[in-house]
Amino acid sequence: KRKEDYKLRELRIFLRDICRKLASNRRFYKFTKPVDLEEVTDYLDIIKQPMDLETMMTKVDMHKYNCAKEFLDDIDLICANALEYNPDRTSSDKQIRHEACSLRDHAHALIDVEMDSDFELECQDIAKKR
Numbered sequence: 001k002r003k004e005d006y007k008l009r010e011l012r013i014f015l016r017d018i019c020r021k022l023a024s025n026r027r028f029y030k031f032t033k034p035v036d037l038e039e040v041t042d043y044l045d046i047i048k049q050p051m052d053l054e055t056m057m058t059k060v061d062m063h064k065y066n067c068a069k070e071f072l073d074d075i076d077l078i079c080a081n082a083l084e085y086n087p088d089r090t091s092s093d094k095q096i097r098h099e100a101c102s103l104r105d106h107a108h109a110l111i112d113v114e115m116d117s118d119f120e121l122e123c124q125d126i127a128k129k130r
């Protein structure tokens with residue numbers, strides 16, 4: 001195994017822990033699983049690239065993320081989807097938009113606090129080569 005593979009394994013262990021922490025926070029319950037297309041029947045008419053925390057955990061296991069930035073891009077996608085699908089001035093739309101912004105800010109804050117910035121830069125170099 002190359003030195004890079006050990007770094008990517010360490011990244012996966014780190015990202016699983018971040019994913020677990022976010023998914024276990026009750027505030028982010030609506031983002032833990034794919035939107036139920038039987039319940040939300042027009043979802044795919046509006047949202048072209050659904051994303052959720054369970055799918056992200058699977059992507060970690062499938063070595064789809066080569067750096068934390070790629071992981072945060074999917075978090076930002078979860079948030080953007082929720083803002084796009086729930087744009088109205090109703091209290092329920094406002095509530096899910098607030099939860100989505102909170103998820104995004106918590107994820108970025110967790111990674112900024114817990115991730116060594118040099119390690120992320122090394123991972124981004126690996127990501128560029130792949």
Ligand SMILES: Cc1noc(C)c1-c1cc(NS(=O)(=O)c2ccccc2)cc(C(=O)O)c1
Pocket residue numbers: 029030031032033034035036037039040081082085086096
């Ligand atoms: C997410 C999301 N994005 O747009 C909308 C609208 C939602 C969303 C989706 C659901 N129902 S769901 O079956 O797809 C589901 C339940 C539990 C965890 C994950 C998804 C419920 C609600 C709600 O407000 O209760 C909101």
